Each structure stands twice: as structure tokens, then as C-alpha cells.
Amino acid sequence: xxxxxxxxxxxxxxxxxxxxxxxxxxxxxxxxxxxxxxxxxxxxxxxxxxxxxxxxxxxxxxxxxxxxxxxxxxxxxxxxxxxxxxxxxxxxxxxxxxxxxxxxxxxxxxxxxxxxxxxxxxxxxxxxxxxxxxxxxxxxxxxxxxxxxxxxxxxxxxxxxxxxxxxxxxxxxxxxxxxxxxxxxxxxxxxxxxxxxxxxxxxxxxxxxxxxxxxxxxxxxxxxxxxxxxxxxxxxxxxxxxxxxxxxxxx
Amino acid sequence: xxxxxxxxxxxxxxxxxxxxxxxxxxxxxxxxxxxxxxxxxxxxxxxxxxxxxxxxxxxxxxxxxxxxxxxxxxxxxxxxxxxxxxxxxxxxxxxxxxxxxxxxxxxxxxxxxxxxxxxxxxxxxxxxxxxxxxxxxxxxxxxxxxxxxxxxxxxxxxxxxxxxxxxxxxxxxxxxxxxxxxxxxxxxxxxxxxxxxxxxxxxxxxxxxxxxxxxxxxxxxxxxxxxxxxx
Ligand SMILES: Nc1ncnc2c1ncn2[C@@H]1O[C@H](COP(=O)(O)OP(=O)(O)O)[C@@H](O)[C@H]1O
Ligand SMILES: Nc1ncnc2c1ncn2[C@@H]1O[C@H](COP(=O)(O)OP(=O)(O)O)[C@@H](O)[C@H]1O
Ligand SMILES: [Mg+2]
Ligand SMILES: [Mg+2]
Numbered sequence: 001x002x003x004x005x006x007x008x009x010x011x012x013x014x015x016x017x018x019x020x021x022x023x024x025x026x027x028x029x030x031x032x033x034x035x036x037x038x039x040x041x042x043x044x045x046x047x048x049x050x051x052x053x054x055x056x057x058x059x060x061x062x063x064x065x066x067x068x069x070x071x072x073x074x075x076x077x078x079x080x081x082x083x084x085x086x087x088x089x090x091x092x093x094x095x096x097x098x099x100x101x102x103x104x105x106x107x108x109x110x111x112x113x114x115x116x117x118x119x120x121x122x123x124x125x126x127x128x129x130x131x132x133x134x135x136x137x138x139x140x141x142x143x144x145x146x147x148x149x150x151x152x153x154x155x156x157x158x159x160x161x162x163x164x165x166x167x168x169x170x171x172x173x174x175x176x177x178x179x180x181x182x183x184x185x186x187x188x189x190x191x192x193x194x195x196x197x198x199x200x201x202x203x204x205x206x207x208x209x210x211x212x213x214x215x216x217x218x219x220x221x222x223x224x225x226x227x228x229x230x231x232x233x234x235x236x237x238x239x240x241x242x243x244x245x246x247x248x249x250x251x
Numbered sequence: 252x253x254x255x256x257x258x259x260x261x262x263x264x265x266x267x268x269x270x271x272x273x274x275x276x277x278x279x280x281x282x283x284x285x286x287x288x289x290x291x292x293x294x295x296x297x298x299x300x301x302x303x304x305x306x307x308x309x310x311x312x313x314x315x316x317x318x319x320x321x322x323x324x325x326x327x328x329x330x331x332x333x334x335x336x337x338x339x340x341x342x343x344x345x346x347x348x349x350x351x352x353x354x355x356x357x358x359x360x361x362x363x364x365x366x367x368x369x370x371x372x373x374x375x376x377x378x379x380x381x382x383x384x385x386x387x388x389x390x391x392x393x394x395x396x397x398x399x400x401x402x403x404x405x406x407x408x409x410x411x412x413x414x415x416x417x418x419x420x421x422x423x424x425x426x427x428x429x430x431x432x433x434x435x436x437x438x439x440x441x442x443x444x445x446x447x448x449x450x451x452x453x454x455x456x457x458x459x460x461x462x463x464x465x466x467x468x469x470x471x472x473x474x475x476x477x478x479x480x481x482x
Pocket of ligand 4: 301
């Protein structure tokens with residue numbers, strides 16, 4: 001089985017800061033890969049470069065064999081509608097705030113080609129249920145929702161079109177601990193059920209252990225260690241990974 | 252052909268946060284286990300038995316040497332295989348019952364046990380039924396099957412862990428102190444499960460604190476000798 005997404009030799013500097021310093025990775029269909037590392041290590045930059053939202057200064061990103069940064073804006077937008085999903089840390093960056101909850105989900109379906117209003121509404125209702133939002137709130141606006149609900153709505157909006165590859169940037173970042181656990185559990189179940197490939201940035205090591213098949217550890221723009229999640233966490237080799245693992249309780 | 256074998260397996264730990272101190276644990280381990288055979292790892296506490304077992308599962312990397320697992324008609328070196336291949340070996344061939352259950356929040360017991368069966372292609376109903384039967388055999392009351400095991404006692408969690416490990420009928424099964432917190436009746440169940448697995452051709456490597464259990468299930472012992480601390 002060949003890789004869905006492959007990146008090689010990625011470099012991106014902001015002035016003197018190396019946000020990406022020779023980063024390579026690949027992700028296969030159905031594979032969940034966590035990217036962990038301290039704040040400022042380049043995780044968000046990496047996701048944005050892989051998803052074609054930002055160009056690297058050097059290096060290449062291939063999706064299904066096609067160069068993501070050479071394909072042009074229209075082709076990239078098409079990919080974003082059909083094959084990819086992006087879950088932002090702040091749900092407000094991924095939702096349309098002036099559109100109802102049902103509209104947020106339905107809109108993605110329409111962008112992907114759905115036309116029949118009844119079907120779209122039925123599917124939106126179904127997805128609200130799947131992310132544990134009361135379908136009675138289908139016509140409410142996202143701003144009437146709590147942070148955790150907004151994040152679940154963003155996930156419904158992203159997954160409704162059944163993308164092959166989903167990028168998630170600290171999806172539980174701004175939420176209360178109890179809300180985080182529920183959200184993670186939901187992500188875990190949906191990802192397994194839909195067989196999605198996921199690249200998830202998180203600084204929650206326990207969450208990474210729960211969700212990810214494989215893990216990349218970033219520091220100062222470099223991937224310092226990577227491999228099977230349980231091996232990286234239980235037998236860390238790099239000094240930075242040992243520090244990271246030792247500073248969490250029973251992850 | 253062995254079901255699982257090591258070749259010159261060595262393992263050190265380097266503790267970078269403790270000034271880079273090196274702890275040598277395994278040196279040139281050559282161990283081969285045939286289908287249907289049960290080998291017990293022996294040696295004092297701290298000798299490296301659990302470390303060896305974790306290396307066999309690919310949970311720990313190897314410093315040098317190989318761990319060959321017969322999988323899908325060939326031998327896969329767990330120490331060098333990529334993450335996806337290790338996952339495939341674990342799904343189809345290699346089971347591991349760790350000392351402590353790592354619970355997944357909100358997932359009910361019966362589903363925890365059924366999941367590895369479904370991952371190997373069993374239908375949901377069949378997998379859930381098999382899980383329930385095995386849990387029952389391990390004397391875990393049906394009232395608990397629908398609950399996540401987070402609040403269970405140590406012994407109950409261990410039985411969930413055992414059910415999960417035995418359910419799929421892996422060709423190779425690793426057991427780290429499987430009877431440590433069990434009462435006599437459940438110990439007997441585990442002894443019987445091991446005997447059945449062996450008859451079905453499973454190669455078993457176990458660590459047994461209980462020498463009576465060990466002598467009943469093991470065909471031979473493999474001594475893990477403590478290494479001298481050499482900095
Ligand atoms: N648009 C930008 N302009 C200038 N510096 C940036 C920009 N984006 C990120 N950086 C810098 O690049 C480094 C990596 O940032 P980021 O990818 O956001 O890290 P992380 O997500 O791991 O916290 C940081 O030092 C950050 O300040
Ligand atoms: N992840 C680890 N990091 C560092 N040292 C470890 C790790 N795992 C085991 N060890 C060390 O390896 C040695 C053997 O431990 P272990 O394999 O648990 O022994 P046994 O199971 O025989 O009691 C001990 O000194 C232990 O501290
Ligand atoms: Mg970030
Ligand atoms: Mg031990």
C-alpha cells in the first residue's frame with residue numbers, strides 16, 4: 001500500500017527561526033499519526049505546509065503522487081473539499097459563525113456536490129447526533145454553543161464528506177479537561193469507524209497514546225524521534241523525548 | 252520453524268536525564284519458541300524479564316540483534332519493521348498481556364475484549380458473544396461487562412486484560428505475570444486457558460511469579476541473568 005501523503009526535505013525559516021528544518025514524513029491510508037513537541041517547535045507550521053496552506057522554502061509535499069505546492073490554488077481547494085479535512089484549534093476558525101449548526105455541516109456536503117435539500121438536512125441531523133449534539137439545536141448558531149460543542153460541530157462539518165486525510169491542530173486545546181476526554185473519545189471512535197488517516201498535533205501525551213498509531217516528536221523545527229506510539233513513549237531514545245515523557249504522569 | 256525467536260538480542264537503557272548513565276539489561280539473548288510450546292522466563296526481580304518481553308512485542312526497541320516472528324508465512328523482524336508492519340503483526344499474530352490493563356476511557360469492558368477480534372475481521376455480534384463467554388469463564392459477572400473497567404479492582408482488570416489477550420487465539424502470546432492478582436479459582440482458569448492455547452498451537456512466553464503455576468504450564472525455563480552494572 002503506497003503512502004497517501006509524503007513530505008521530503010521541508011525547510012521554512014521565519015527570519016532566524018527555523019520553524020521547519022529538514023522535515024520528512026509519510027502517512028498511509030487509515031494511519032493516525034500524532035505530532036508532539038513543545039510550543040514553538042513547528043507543529044502548526046508543519047500541518048499548514050502539509051495541507052498546502054503555506055509554502056515551504058525548500059522541499060516537497062506529495063499527495064497521491066501530486067505536488068501539493070505546484071498544483072495551483074483551484075486544485076488545492078478541490079482537494080480540501082473532496083479528500084481533506086482540517087480541524088482548527090479554535091473552532092471559530094473552522095466554522096461559519098453566521099450559519100446555523102445544520103448549515104455548517106450541510107454546506108460542506110453541498111461544496112462536495114450534494115444538491116438534494118432533504119438529504120442534506122437528514123445527513124446533517126445524523127452527524128449532529130454522531131458528535132453528540134442534540135438535533136433539536138440544528139437551527140441554532142454556533143456562537144450559542146459551548147466551546148466543546150463548537151469543536152464537536154467543527155468535527156462533524158469536517159468529517160461529513162468522509163475525507164481520506166484529516167489534519168487536526170490541537171483539537172482539544174482550549175477546552176476543560178472533562179470536555180477534552182469526551183472529545184478525544186469521540187475522535188477515537190469516529191477515526192476508527194471511518195478508517196481515516198489523521199495527522200494530529202497535540203501536546204497531550206496521554207491523548208496521543210490513545211489515538212495515534214505512530215508518533216513524531218518535534219523540537220526546534222526538527223523531528224527528533226518517530227515511530228510506533230507505544231515504543232516512542234515507553235522506550236524514548238532522544239533526550240528531549242525522555243524529558244517530555246518523564247514530565248507526564250502515567251501517560 | 253519457530254513461532255518466535257531472538258537472535259543476539261541486546262538491550263541497554265541510556266538515561267539522558269541522569270547524566271547519560273547506561274543500564275545494560277539484556278546481552279546476546281537467543282531464545283526460540285515453537286508452536287504449542289510454553290517457555291517461562293526465570294530470574295530474580297530486576298533481571299530483565301519484562302524488558303525481554305517488551306522487546307519481543309516491539310514495545311521496546313533493541314540495542315542490537317533481532318526478534319523474528321513468524322507472520323503470514325514469513326519471518327518479520329519486529330526490531331526493524333516499520334510501525335505499520337508491527338501493527339499488522341500485533342493484529343494477526345502476536346498478543347501481549349501486560350501486567351496492568353491500560354484502560355481506554357468510556358469504552359465498556361466487553362467491547363475492549365471484542366475489539367481485537369473485530370480488528371481481525373470477526374463480525375461484531377460474534378466478537379461480542381465470544382468476549383462475553385470468555386469474561387464469564389474468568390468469573391467476571393455479566394453486570395460488569397457493559398461498564399468501562401476504570402473503576403474495577405486490580406484482579407478484575409487483570410481478568411479483562413487476560414480475556415482480551417486470549418480471545419483472538421494469537422499464534423504467539425506473551426504473558427507478564429498473568430496470575431499475580433488472581434484468586435485460586437481464577438488461577439485455575441488461566442492454567443486451563445494456557446493449556447488449551449498450547450493445544451491449539453500457540454507459542455507462549457510467560458513470566459510467572461507463582462512457581463506452582465509455572466511448573467504446571469511451562470515446558471521449559473529460560474533463565475534471564477542479571478548483568479553486572481557496567482557504566
Ligand atoms: N507567520 C509567522 N511569522 C513569524 N514567525 C512565525 C510565524 N509562524 C510561526 N512562526 C514561528 O515559527 C516557530 C514555530 O511556530 P509554530 O509552528 O506555530 O509552533 P507550534 O505549533 O509547535 O507551537 C515559532 O518560533 C513561531 O514563533
Ligand atoms: N523503560 C525503561 N527505562 C529505563 N530502564 C528500564 C526501563 N524498563 C526497564 N528498565 C530497567 O531494566 C531493568 C530490568 O527491569 P525488568 O525488565 O522490569 O525486570 P524484571 O521483569 O526481571 O523484574 C531494571 O533495572 C529496570 O529499571
Ligand atoms: Mg501550534
Ligand atoms: Mg517484570
